[in-house]
Amino acid sequence: MSAATLDTSTLPPGPSGPRPLTVARFLLQPETFIPECRERYGPLFTIRLSAERTVVVCGDPAVAKEVFTGDPALLHAGAGNVVLKPLLGPRSVLLLDGPEHLRQRRLMLPSFHGERMRGYGERMRAIAEQHVARWPVGEPFAVHRSMQAITLEVILRVVFGVEEPARIAQLSAPLRALLDSTSQPRRLLALQFTSSQGARPRTPWGRVRRLLAPCDRMVYEEIAARRAEAADGSPPRDDILSLLLEARDEDGAPMTDRELRDELMTLLLAGHETTATALAWTLERVTRHPDVLARLREEAAAGDGAGDAYLDAVIKETLRLRPVVPAVVRRLQAPLTFGGWDLPAGVNIAPNIWLIHRDPQLYPEPEAFRPERFLDRTPGTYEWIPFGGGIRRCLGASFALYEMRVVLQTILARAALERTDAAPERVTRRFVTFTPADGGVVRVGSTS
Numbered sequence: 001m002s003a004a005t006l007d008t009s010t011l012p013p014g015p016s017g018p019r020p021l022t023v024a025r026f027l028l029q030p031e032t033f034i035p036e037c038r039e040r041y042g043p044l045f046t047i048r049l050s051a052e053r054t055v056v057v058c059g060d061p062a063v064a065k066e067v068f069t070g071d072p073a074l075l076h077a078g079a080g081n082v083v084l085k086p087l088l089g090p091r092s093v094l095l096l097d098g099p100e101h102l103r104q105r106r107l108m109l110p111s112f113h114g115e116r117m118r119g120y121g122e123r124m125r126a127i128a129e130q131h132v133a134r135w136p137v138g139e140p141f142a143v144h145r146s147m148q149a150i151t152l153e154v155i156l157r158v159v160f161g162v163e164e165p166a167r168i169a170q171l172s173a174p175l176r177a178l179l180d181s182t183s184q185p186r187r188l189l190a191l192q193f194t195s196s197q198g199a200r201p202r203t204p205w206g207r208v209r210r211l212l213a214p215c216d217r218m219v220y221e222e223i224a225a226r227r228a229e230a231a232d233g234s235p236p237r238d239d240i241l242s243l244l245l246e247a248r249d250e251d252g253a254p255m256t257d258r259e260l261r262d263e264l265m266t267l268l269l270a271g272h273e274t275t276a277t278a279l280a281w282t283l284e285r286v287t288r289h290p291d292v293l294a295r296l297r298e299e300a301a302a303g304d305g306a307g308d309a310y311l312d313a314v315i316k317e318t319l320r321l322r323p324v325v326p327a328v329v330r331r332l333q334a335p336l337t338f339g340g341w342d343l344p345a346g347v348n349i350a351p352n353i354w355l356i357h358r359d360p361q362l363y364p365e366p367e368a369f370r371p372e373r374f375l376d377r378t379p380g381t382y383e384w385i386p387f388g389g390g391i392r393r394c395l396g397a398s399f400a401l402y403e404m405r406v407v408l409q410t411i412l413a414r415a416a417l418e419r420t421d422a423a424p425e426r427v428t429r430r431f432v433t434f435t436p437a438d439g440g441v442v443r444v445g446s447t448s
């Protein structure tokens with residue numbers, strides 16, 4: 001359904017100013033724009049981001065549940081993520097819908113099963129230890145960059161199966177350049193405004209494509225290397241690329257190189273920045289809450305594993321108040337009714353994680369950072385949704401939660417994090433994520 005034929009007369013109300021202003025506020029004022037709209041227009045409101053992108057924002061948990069459990073044939077997520085296509089490619093599980101999405105998802109799901117993650121724990125711990133050992137002592141520094149380095153290395157080792165440090169360094173540099181090129185707010189604005197121009201030279205997406213070329217070359221080299229090892233009878237490996245090479249669909253067909261490339265880029269983009277940002281937020285939050293930090297350190301020092309429940313609660317509370325991905329999107333393929341509004345085909349509906357996680361009915365005193373709330377009570381499936389939900393729920397949720405636990409345990413054991421009276425960091429948008437504006441500034445004492 002093109003924008004020209006989209007009947008917007010039955011949409012919920014929303015800001016009606018000039019569209020560039022709406023887009024700029026949406027991108028540049030992440031903490032205030034959406035909550036202000038919620039206040040003014042109610043739990044469902046409409047924002048128009050481009051001719052092709054009219055979004056009904058949903059801050060009502062009951063309606064969000066209907067969206068997550070609705071018919072995936074009528075609620076496409078891939079179409080809503082189309083802005084990522086030049087980067088991820090057409091076979092990315094994030095961009096597909098219907099039977100094609102299901103096929104890719106089924107091929108990938110077993111490799112991300114919760115139990116499997118324990119096998120990666122030692123590698124994750126070793127990577128985190130190396131990076132934490134390089135932290136400065138006694139002076140404040142932004143921890144986000146270090147978290148990015150850790151999570152990138154985890155993806156390269158655990159997902160891509162790369163082992164040699166020299167090759168890791170060789171792969172990291174162009175990937176870092178590519179990921180950085182899509183993450184600055186100003187560049188993001190340019191990408192958003194010009195997505196309809198495609199990736200012609202001299203366009204913002206054209207520049208992304210130039211940075212993509214060396215990454216693609218290396219990703220295809222890794223696929224070829226892993227295929228060659230499988231063919232010459234080398235011992236079986238447990239990295240996720242090797243598992244994906246073995247995966248077969250219902251007709252017994254394996255993934256093609258193109259599919260593997262698109263899924264590896266998807267795992268890299270979906271799994272690296274998100275987890276790094278969630279870790280940076282956790283450290284930003286706990287250093288500003290001395291009681292939480294003290295309890296974490298005490299339980300880590302006891303070293304009997306009993307502290308895991310509290311650490312997991314801290315992670316959950318961070319992802320509640322600072323959801324790294326603030327919203328998910330589904331595009332209607334037919335007219336549907338949500339929250340009493342008859343929405344036309346072509347419109348997007350976006351359960352807003354930021355708003356739902358601040359619903360005072362679900363979370364009393366919602367702005368308070370209180371991990372204990374997750375010890376007292378387990379929230380409902382559609383009340384705590386940092387990983388989205390339904391048939392599109394994050395494939396890497398267990399991976400991310402496990403990695404966060406291991407990295408934070410390592411930090412607590414190796415670095416004397418200090419409390420700070422600094423104000424909470426503002427939220428800034430990097431591509432599709434909400435990150436700490438100053439990079440999560442922390443200080444480590446000398447008595448570790």
Ligand code: HEM
Nearest residue numbers: 094270271274275278325328387388389392394395396400
């Ligand atoms: C704290 C870290 C993470 C957060 C907050 C996060 C969040 C999300 C969200 C909100 C979605 C969309 C869900 C929806 O539309 O309902 C998603 C999808 C996805 N995530 Fe994550 N993610 C994280 C880490 C990871 C990791 C580590 C991986 C893999 C290594 C990963 C792989 C994916 C994939 C493949 C999808 C697409 C699923 C589909 O469309 O079927 N994510 N993630």
